[in-house]
Amino acid sequence: MEKRVTTPLTLEQVKDLKSGDSVLISGVIYTARDAAHKRLCELAAQGKPLPFDPTDSVVYFVGPAPAKGDQVIGSAGPTTSYRMDAYSPTLIALGQRGMIGKGKRSPEVVAAMKEHGAVYFGAIGGAGALLSRCIKKAEIIAYEDLGAEALRRLEVEDLPAFVIIDCEGNNLYETGRKEYLESIK
Amino acid sequence: MREINAQDITAAVKRLCMEANSYLPGDIKERICKCYENEPWDLAKNILGIIKENYEIAEDKYVPICQDTGVACVFLEIGQDVHINGNLEEAIHQGVREGYIEGCLRKSVVRDPLDRVNTTDNTPAMIYYNIVPGDGLKLTVAPKGFGSENMSQIKMLKPSDGLEGVKAFILKAVEDAGPNPCPPIVVGVGIGGTFDKAAFLAKKALMRDTNVRNADPFYADLENEMLEKINALGIGPQGVGGKTTALAVNIEKMATHIAGLPVAVNINCHVTRHKSIEL
C-alpha cells in the first residue's frame, strides 16, 4: 500500500517514511538540476535568499521536455542524482526535507540527511511520459536562461516514487538487492 | 551514380528524431513484457509494469518516452555510388534541429564541454559514416541518454587477461553503474580494434536488434552467458533488487593488435531508442 506524502514535508512526516516504502507525492515541489543547484549554493554561500523557501521543501531532480499541445509540461522523469551530491548537503542544512531523483548518493549526502532529517525518494527513471501526467501546474521561477534546467515550481498530484534512503540512512539499493538475492537462494 | 538531395536527408533525419523518441523498438518492448512476466520480486514487477505503461502512453500520445531525448547519434551507411547534392553534414544537423524543435524534444547539447552553453536546438548531431558498396543510403537515428552513457567504461586489457578478463570487466561496469543508468539496461560491448574502435563497436552493438545474436556462435554464447551473469547480480529494475537487471547483451568484435585487448562497455537504459530508414 502506498503512503501519501504531501508537501511541505515536515520532520514528523519524514520520520514516518521508511526505506522501501512506496509513496504518492502531492503538493508543491521545485525542480533543479546541476546548473540550478550550483547557483542556489552560490546564493547560500553569500547568505542571500533562495528563489524559493527551502524550509520543508522537496526538490525534484528533473529537466523536463517542452510541453507539447495542451500538455502542462513535457515528459518529466528523474535525472541521475549523484551530480547533485556536491550541492545537496548545503540545501539540506537550509531546511530542504526531500529530494526526488534516481541512483546512488554520496556518504556526505546521507550524513546530512541523518543529521537534519531528510529523505531521498527514487522516481522511475525513463518513465517521463507517465510521470508528467502527475504534474498539474508548472511555472519557471528562476534561471530561465538555463532552458530545461531552469528552476520550476510544480504542483503535483500522486507522483509515484519509493523511499530509497530514509532519515536513518537505510538504503533500499542495498537492502532490496540483498533481500532479493536471499529469496532465491 | 545515384543522386540524393540533401533536403531529403534533412526530412528523413527530422522524422527519425521525432519517431525514435516516442516509439520504442518492438524487440525492446517484447523484452520488457517478458521480463515483467518472469519477475518474481514484487517491487521490481511493479516498476516494470510502470515502465510498460509509460512507453504505451508515449506511443499513444506521441510524446517522448523519456525527458532525456538524448544527443542525436546519426549512423549513415552510404553506398559508394551515391552522390549527395548539397552539404551532407549540414543536412543532418538541420534535420536534428527541425526534429527537436518541432517535436518538442529536450535540447540537451552544450556547444563546448567546458563552457557549457546550450546550443538550444540539440545540434550538433554525433555522426558516424560508413561507406559501403552499392548505391543505397541507410540512415539510423539513435537518441542517446546520458544517464546511461555516463556509466559506460573502456579498458585496455592485456592479452593475458583473456576471456575471463573480458567477462570480469563487463560485470564490473554493470556493478559500478548499479541503479544509475535506469535499469533494466541494454549492454553494448565492443571487443578488439583500437581504443576508439572498441568504443565505436560497443555503440554499434546497441543498434542491433536484441533478438539477433552475434553471427559468430562463440560470441553468441558469450552474449547469452553475460546476460545470465548480469541478471544474477540482483540489481533489479531501478536498482531496487530483482531478477531483471539487463534486457540484453550485444557484443561486436574485430581484429586487434598482438599486444592489446581493448574492451568497451556502452550502457543503454530501457529506453533504448533507434529508428532506421533506407533512402
Ligand code: SF4
Ligand atoms: S538513462 Fe535513459 S531512461 Fe534514464 S533518464 Fe537517461 S535516457 Fe531516460
